[in-house]
Amino acid sequence: xxxxxxxxxxxxxxxxEDDLLRDxxxxxxxxxxxxxxxxxxxxxxxxxxxxxxxxxESMAERDGFRTGDFKGLVGYAExxxxxTAESIDVIGHLDVMPEGEGWTKxxxxxxxxxxxxxxxxxxxxxxxxxIAYYALKMLKDMNVPMKRRVRLxxxxxxxxxxxxxxxxxxxxxxxxxxxxxxxxxxxxxxEKGNVSQVVRFAGTNGGTVELRxxxxxxxxxxxxxxxxxxxxxxxxxxxxxxxxxxxAGEKRAKAEIEVEGHLATITFYGKQVHGASPETGLNxxxxxxxxxxxxxxxxxxxxxxxxxxxxxxxxSTAFRxxxxxxxxxxxxxxxxxxxxxxxxxxxxxxxxNFRYPQxxxxxEIGKAVTGALTPDFDATVAVEGHAQGPHYxxxxxxxxxxxxxxxxxxxxxPAAEQVIGGGTFGRLLDRGVAFGAMFEGVPDTMHQPDEFYxxxxxxxxxxxxxxxxxxxxxxx
Numbered sequence: 027x028x029x030x031x032x033x034x035x036x037x038x039x040x041x042x043e044d045d046l047l048r049d050x051x052x053x054x055x056x057x058x059x060x061x062x063x064x065x066x067x068x069x070x071x072x073x074x075x076x077x078x079x080x081x082x083e084s085m086a087e088r089d090g091f092r093t094g095d096f097k098g099l100v101g102y103a104e105x106x107x108x109x110t111a112e113s114i115d116v117i118g119h120l121d122v123m124p125e126g127e128g129w130t131k132x133x134x135x136x137x138x139x140x141x142x143x144x145x146x147x148x149x150x151x152x153x154x155x156x157i158a159y160y161a162l163k164m165l166k167d168m169n170v171p172m173k174r175r176v177r178l179x180x181x182x183x184x185x186x187x188x189x190x191x192x193x194x195x196x197x198x199x200x201x202x203x204x205x206x207x208x209x210x211x212x213x214x215x216x217e218k219g220n221v222s223q224v225v226r227f228a229g230t231n232g233g234t235v236e237l238r239x240x241x242x243x244x245x246x247x248x249x250x251x252x253x254x255x256x257x258x259x260x261x262x263x264x265x266x267x268x269x270x271x272x273x274a275g276e277k278r279a280k281a282e283i284e285v286e287g288h289l290a291t292i293t294f295y296g297k298q299v300h301g302a303s304p305e306t307g308l309n310x311x312x313x314x315x316x317x318x319x320x321x322x323x324x325x326x327x328x329x330x331x332x333x334x335x336x337x338x339x340x341x342s343t344a345f346r347x348x349x350x351x352x353x354x355x356x357x358x359x360x361x362x363x364x365x366x367x368x369x370x371x372x373x374x375x376x377x378x379n380f381r382y383p384q385x386x387x388x389x390e391i392g393k394a395v396t397g398a399l400t401p402d403f404d405a406t407v408a409v410e411g412h413a414q415g416p417h418y419x420x421x422x423x424x425x426x427x428x429x430x431x432x433x434x435x436x437x438x439x440p441a442a443e444q445v446i447g448g449g450t451f452g453r454l455l456d457r458g459v460a461f462g463a464m465f466e467g468v469p470d471t472m473h474q475p476d477e478f479y480x481x482x483x484x485x486x487x488x489x490x491x492x493x494x495x496x497x498x499x500x501x502x
Contacts, residue, residue: 040485043484046485050153053147054146055145056078056081057134058074059074060072060075060183076182078120079120085159086101089166091166096190096194096197097193099183099194102177103162103177105162105176106176107175110173113201114177115458116176116178116205116495117181117454118207119151119182119183119451120152122146123244124244124245128298133145143479143484145478146477149464149470149477150472153484154464157207161492164488171500172500174499174500188451188454191454203502205452205459207462207487207491208450209464212429212441213429213443214445214446215420215423215426215443215444215445219380219382219415220380220449221414222364222409223407224407224408225405229371229373229374230325231323231324232323233327233328234259234322235259237370238258240367241368242309242314243366245365246362246365246377247302249301249364250310251297251298253293253310253366254291255291255292256290257291259321260288262288265285276313279296279308281293294313294317296308298474298475300473301362301364304361304363309340312334312340315331315333315334316339319331319334326374329399329400329402332403333376338398343358346398347394348398349395352385359382361379362378362380363379381449395407414453417458419459421442421443425502435493436486436489436490439466463483465486468483
């Protein structure tokens with residue numbers, strides 16, 4: 027097997043293209059967004075995430091794998107001797123981000139156009155996860171020898187809290203090493219820390235202009251593409267003419283305003299992207315706040331708009347709030363203002379999602395956020411959600427060198443280690459990395475409208491994964 031050339035691996039993978047597409051489309055049609063409001067004891071993260079998991083588990087049973095389910099949160103398919111001490115895990119996920127705004131396709135009706143498979147989850151992460159599954163199925167059908175046991179693990183909460191994953195590994199055992207097909211080639215062997223600092227406050231007003239509500243963002247790890255505010259004012263035409271002047275000077279954002287009596291509805295449009303790279307998007311919420319802050323708001327409404335519209339606006343490095351950091355291994359800290367809420371006479375919050383290098387920590391970042399709040403903003407700052415420290419696997423580790431060698435063999439391209447701001451299930455393992463399945467030069471549409479994966483890359487990635495799994499299971 028170790029003498030097989032790249033074209034032979036690819037030829038074997040091509041035999042599975044139709045079956046892979048069929049099963050992948052089945053999974054892509056399930057809107058498996060975490061839904062806590064619809065959760066039940068049988069479906070703890072909502073019915074659609076559970077449906078995606080059970081659908082995949084049925085596929086693995088159909089194909090003759092040893093399978094298992096852990097509390098309706100994690101599923102796995104296994105190959106090799108159960109008593110083998112060492113093992114390899116490939117860890118994917120079947121949950122997806124909310125569809126968001128701006129789609130020209132139906133996000134949960136998979137369609138192939140111009141060689142691209144469009145659907146939410148096509149590239150993050152149902153597509154790559156199913157490519158890895160079919161790579162393992164191919165090795166099973168070929169009856170290749172495995173010195174180490176191989177387990178494909180599927181989670182259903184990667185985009186939020188990683189619910190059940192650590193408990194699964196603590197219960198079922200950690201592998202010797204592994205990878206997550208949830209990023210890009212050639213490899214990701216370093217991931218920045220990930221923490222959300224949340225500013226919470228009461229929804230008070232006090233000026234001649236009142237902020238009734240403000241809404242932007244759906245998840246901490248998405249740049250909001252749309253933001254809406256409802257404002258009451260004695261003379262709404264003041265806002266109409268003010269918005270015209272603002273847009274004349276600020277060419278990047280788009281906006282519109284509707285007036286009914288003394289109520290104005292202002293909507294800003296930006297560019298929704300993955301929160302790990304906020305500099306590539308346009309945050310509609312902070313632009314809306316930047317426009318509104320010029321008016322006579324009071325109370326926490328004023329502090330909210332000033333914080334969003336000045337302190338964190340248009341600054342993905344967190345320079346203005348004093349949280350800027352850089353190290354030579356992991357690069358710059360990044361900040362995404364993911365969810366922004368205000369409701370008059372009730373409450374509000376702002377979720378700041380930071381991806382940070384090794385030379386800082388959540389406590390230091392939290393102090394910077396607190397220091398950036400204006401005195402008239404009565405608020406608290408605290409870490410909320412699933413925080414993760416920086417993760418790095420040495421470039422000299424056989425896991426890394428083997429995966430890079432396989433990539434070079436199949437592509438003929440140079441390859442080196444790299445660090446990203448995104449977080450993958452690979453970091454659950456001490457010797458865990460992200461490997462594929464986005465090739466260099468392919469637009470990154472993860473967490474964006476019209477998410478896609480190139481059809482030709484399905485079997486190309488499958489061939490790489492198959493040889494990678496084989497070599498990790500026998501040589502590394």
